[in-house]
Amino acid sequence: MEKGALMSIDAIDITKDFDGFVALKSVSLSVNRGELLALLGPSGSGKTTLLRIIAGLEWPDAGDIKIEGKSVLRVNARERGVGFVFQHYALFRHMTVFDNIAFGLSVRNRHSRPSKADIAKRVHELLELVQIERLVRRYPSELSGGQRQRVALARALAIEPIVLLLDEPFGALDAKVRKELRRWLRRLNEETGMTSIFVTHDQEEAMEIANRIVVMSQGRIEQIGKPAEIYENPANPFVCEFLGNANRIALTWTNGKMSHPAIDLDAITFKPRLHGAEHVYVRPHDIDLVKDAAGAGTVRFLSVVGPIARVDVEVMAGEKPIEVEMPAHRLQRAGLEVGVPVKLSALKGHIY
């Protein structure tokens, strides 16, 4: 009972099929009250479908959705009390910002509808919350993308939802605005404690603001966990490659010891049952580069963006180069340039 009370949303064995395309295969997920959860995955992974099923905009073929412990499959979107923010905002174009935000309150039946003055008060509170008070009389077409998104957020919040669902909320915005709104969402979640789920295909976005990340692929959940947890210990190759880059290095096994002709793998520890695995996945920043005339690798490409230097090292002609990342200041100290021979050693890796 104690544990149940903490759950805000439970998805149980959700399956959804669109004319032969299986969008969700028996997906189960529990969302804690007050958390900011990211559904992360490539397009076609089923993340948006899951979000829409929770909102009541789509119906599962099998399974159950519980909000606060009660099944809501018989409750339609109108009565679910879920705030939904659409990818393309879906603002009502013939209404002003004010009327857009007031919509959810103004469509209530006479008994529960606030008075005009109360609606106006609430709208202004929300405008203040999303910091666009001065745009109250504008129409959506007169707003920038970021401003529209703020209106969409305020509109969804107006109905005081139990849970806030956001479908790729920052996907269509430019980098600076995106960053600002991300932080804002994070703060909103911390201040109001409103359970929020957002869909994204941007792993950086998910890592930056989510309390927990649900990694999805091809209609299944691959892993659920805190951002650092997932990044440090990806459950499988898909998660490992989707969350940040990873070099896939083919292994040779001799006498229970793995090796690679050009990369030193001695530092990598692994469980005995993983003997004979075909690959090890190594993140670019977990590889050490040393200039070495006898080294098996050659630097092919260098790029420095701010504090990070990215180096592509060719280890075998015709094979995909190994990607390495290091602090920019180390690059010069190590004397690395295009064409220089180098020795590579992996500091850490994941074997499956």
Added chain:
Amino acid sequence: MNRDPLAVRITLIVLAFLVMAVLIGLPLVTVFAEALAKGWDEYVLALIDKLTLSAIRLTLITALISVAINLVFGIMAAWAIAKYDFKGKSFLITLIDLPFSVSPVIAGLVFVLLFGLQGWLGPTLQGTGIKVIFALPGIVLATMFVTFPFVARELIPLMQEQGTEDEEAAVSLGASGFQTFWRVTLPNITWGLLYGVLLCNARAMGEFGAVSVVSGHIRGKTNTMPLYVEILYNEYNFTAAFAVASLLAFLAFVTLAAQSLLEWKRAHS
């Protein structure tokens, strides 16, 4: 930019204007010239004639009913096609377009075959005393058939382009189906809808072929304006014929002006 020689450009533009002048301008001028050939008094007398007024009334009633019904059906059909996925959708779209490709005379004949005395439903109807053919219901049916595509055709692409997100947003905010339609869907399609209604109305008032077959041309009873123009003309009553025709021509002008206004509004909304 356009790199055709100036001479070519001028020739083409002048030709286009010339063709329009001969095909459209000249007839229009003729209509008004003939109508007023015997002076204003004769013109006004022809218009306030009892039979003329009856034809005008019938045309207005027919247009009012058929446009109203087509408005409702058109929105329903466009909604179904644009917002739902179902089997036979493209067939339905073809069906909606059918009246454009069928000769109006055929449309009229179909209703005679269905509802006429010798028709399939004729005996049943006679039993109930309802008259369809040679009466208002037949005229309205024939007009509806011919004008059905206008509203639906205008709305389908518009609603398809707008998708269902706005409606979903409204529902998730707690709006009922009716509130969603009235406060979100309808305002989104206002200009397209008015445009469709305008074209539908122009066609409904001007329809000749289909109505001619089902009307029976009973003066003062089942004569619409276009039918009455023909009768007057056949009786060599040119002034009256062109006087009534001038009203239809005037309708065309009003339609054209409203059309331009709507297009401008739509571009600016």
